[in-house]
Amino acid sequence: MLNVSNITKEFKNGLFKRTHTLAVDNVSFSIKAGETLGLVGMSGSGKSTLGRLALKLIPCDTGRIIFNDVEISHFTMKQMKTLRKDMQILFQNPESSLNPRMTICRSLEEPCRFHDIGDKGYLDEQIEEQLNFVGLGAELLNRRPHQLSGGQLQRVCIARVLLLQPKLIVLDEPTSMLDVSVQAQVIEVLKNAQKKHKISYLFISHDLDVIKACSDDIAVMYKGRIIEQQSAEALYKQPKEEYTKQLLDTFLNF
Numbered sequence: 001m002l003n004v005s006n007i008t009k010e011f012k013n014g015l016f017k018r019t020h021t022l023a024v025d026n027v028s029f030s031i032k033a034g035e036t037l038g039l040v041g042m043s044g045s046g047k048s049t050l051g052r053l054a055l056k057l058i059p060c061d062t063g064r065i066i067f068n069d070v071e072i073s074h075f076t077m078k079q080m081k082t083l084r085k086d087m088q089i090l091f092q093n094p095e096s097s098l099n100p101r102m103t104i105c106r107s108l109e110e111p112c113r114f115h116d117i118g119d120k121g122y123l124d125e126q127i128e129e130q131l132n133f134v135g136l137g138a139e140l141l142n143r144r145p146h147q148l149s150g151g152q153l154q155r156v157c158i159a160r161v162l163l164l165q166p167k168l169i170v171l172d173e174p175t176s177m178l179d180v181s182v183q184a185q186v187i188e189v190l191k192n193a194q195k196k197h198k199i200s201y202l203f204i205s206h207d208l209d210v211i212k213a214c215s216d217d218i219a220v221m222y223k224g225r226i227i228e229q230q231s232a233e234a235l236y237k238q239p240k241e242e243y244t245k246q247l248l249d250t251f252l253n254f
């Protein structure tokens with residue numbers, strides 16, 4: 001579904017753009033249809049930047065991105081518009097993902113209207129179905145975001161993404177702002193959605209338990225590079241790199 005090879009991203013900031021940060025350094029990975037690649041690493045290792053590059057939300061300096069057998073590396077933003085609904089992202093903070101002035105119903109409708117998905121009748125039906133799927137009821141539709149809990153808001157965000165029927169979703173710490181009890185429910189919803197629609201996930205998280213529970217393969221990032229990638233089971237049993245061992249130890253002893 002997604003094949004990324006040798007992508008690099010350097011940010012240039014500061015006076016006269018003299019401060020350079022090599023956020024992603026020659027990274028390659030691929031994700032099959034319906035599978036999850038977990039991405040772990042310390043803060044600042046480049047995980048979120050890599051997720052945004054993979055979706056072409058920001059341009060890469062070098063490298064190739066092939067999505068669903070189409071090379072999109074050189075696609076313009078206009079060309080990307082047709083693919084946007086297939087490639088979605090779910091952020092960690094659902095509150096800032098939703099417009100506080102819009103009702104939940106409007107927030108769910110908006111992206112579908114933008115992508116021209118169905119008429120009003122079809123949309124109403126789909127919204128109800130997706131809300132149901134994520135475990136919410138239609139009584140929330142006329143509320144505004146501040147009238148929902150964090151877990152409910154993240155479910156709304158998941159429903160909103162699912163309405164577009166994406167093929168790939170970058171999950172950028174989707175449960176890190178939620179209570180532990182709610183985390184498990186949200187993960188269950190994401191797993192069910194993947195099973196039902198064969199969606200591919202790039203799952204970014206600090207939480208190694210969450211990553212282990214969700215991923216087929218796991219990639220470890222360190223200073224902008226993927227230093228190790230293995231099946232989830234193998235990585236936990238026999239990490240190859242010293243850094244991965246330290247990461248696992250730190251997490252287990254936390």
Ligand SMILES: Nc1ncnc2c1ncn2[C@@H]1O[C@H](COP(=O)(O)OP(=O)(O)OP(=O)(O)O)[C@@H](O)[C@H]1O
Pocket residue numbers: 011012013021022023041042043044045046047048049050
């Ligand atoms: N827009 C930007 N301009 C300049 N530097 C940036 C920008 N975005 C990210 N960076 C830098 O790139 C590096 C990687 O950042 P990134 O957010 O991708 O890391 P991360 O692994 O996702 O971190 P975290 O887990 O804390 O979210 C960091 O040094 C960060 O400061």
